[in-house]
Amino acid sequence: MSRYLRSAAAALVVLICAASSVHADAKDDIKQSAESFGKAVRTGDTAAAHKYAITDEQTSKLLDAMTHLTKAHQKMADAAVAKFGDEGKSLGGNNMARNQPQQFTKNLNDADIQVNGDTATVTSKDQRGQQVVFKKDGGIWKLDMTQFPNKEQMQQGLPMWDKMATAMSEVGDEIKAGKYNTAQEAKTALGQKMIAAMRSMAPGAPGAPRGQQ
Numbered sequence: 001m002s003r004y005l006r007s008a009a010a011a012l013v014v015l016i017c018a019a020s021s022v023h024a025d026a027k028d029d030i031k032q033s034a035e036s037f038g039k040a041v042r043t044g045d046t047a048a049a050h051k052y053a054i055t056d057e058q059t060s061k062l063l064d065a066m067t068h069l070t071k072a073h074q075k076m077a078d079a080a081v082a083k084f085g086d087e088g089k090s091l092g093g094n095n096m097a098r099n100q101p102q103q104f105t106k107n108l109n110d111a112d113i114q115v116n117g118d119t120a121t122v123t124s125k126d127q128r129g130q131q132v133v134f135k136k137d138g139g140i141w142k143l144d145m146t147q148f149p150n151k152e153q154m155q156q157g158l159p160m161w162d163k164m165a166t167a168m169s170e171v172g173d174e175i176k177a178g179k180y181n182t183a184q185e186a187k188t189a190l191g192q193k194m195i196a197a198m199r200s201m202a203p204g205a206p207g208a209p210r211g212q213q
Contacts, residue, residue: 026115026141030122030134033141044071052142054135059145062154065161072165076172076190080183083175087183091171091190160201167193 033052040048046067055063073092080088112123118136133144145151171190180186 026120026136027113030113030115030120030141033134034122034143037143041066042070044068044074046071052140054137054142054144054146056146058155059148059151061158062151063145065158065165069161069165069168072168072172076168076175079172079175080186083180084183084186088186090183091187160197163197163200164194167197 037049037052039045040052041063044067046064049063049067050060053059053063077088077092080091082088111125114121114123120134120141121131122134123131131149133147134141135144136142148154167190170193171186174180174189175186180189
């Protein structure tokens with residue numbers, strides 16, 4: 001092999017290694033952004049959640065609703081534990097809006113991440129094979145919520161999410177005000193408020209979203 005060919009071959013190896021390193025770094029950055037996004041949603045930090053997401057008008061409202069719900073849930077859970085101790089943890093429950101982003105970031109560690117320039121496709125390896133898109137924007141990898149396949153369906157649930165958040169926030173305030181003597185009383189009150197919220201969303205109910213009247 002001539003000196004020039006050897007030099008060209010060496011340069012090619014360097015480029016391949018560099019490209020692999022870039023993709024490896026990108027994947028780590030994507031995982032870090034996903035973890036930051038998930039943490040923001042779980043803690044109800046709307047500003048931080050938007051920092052790691054690309055949204056349009058529709059998905060921006062969706063993200064706001066998610067963080068509003070988780071913030072209200074955390075407020076109620078904190079008040080319950082402060083008032084009732086370990087028994088208050090029962091009000092924490094299985095909050096979907098908090099658990100979904102947590103599960104998403106957990107699945108990401110085992111997901112297939114394909115990086116193509118400033119766009120990356122992330123496919124989970126579970127049976128559902130869920131796929132999301134990340135894009136690099138302003139030097140930060142962000143979850144592209146505009147490409148969520150079920151965003152229209154999620155949008156339909158926003159009025160209910162808002163009512164759930166209101167119910168949780170009210171119970172949190174009532175716990176702090178000393179309205180309930182036990183965690184069970186607070187839990188019962190929350191259940192009643194949730195039932196009332198669902199009934200208010202029924203077709204024909206006053207205040208039900210348009211299309212359900």
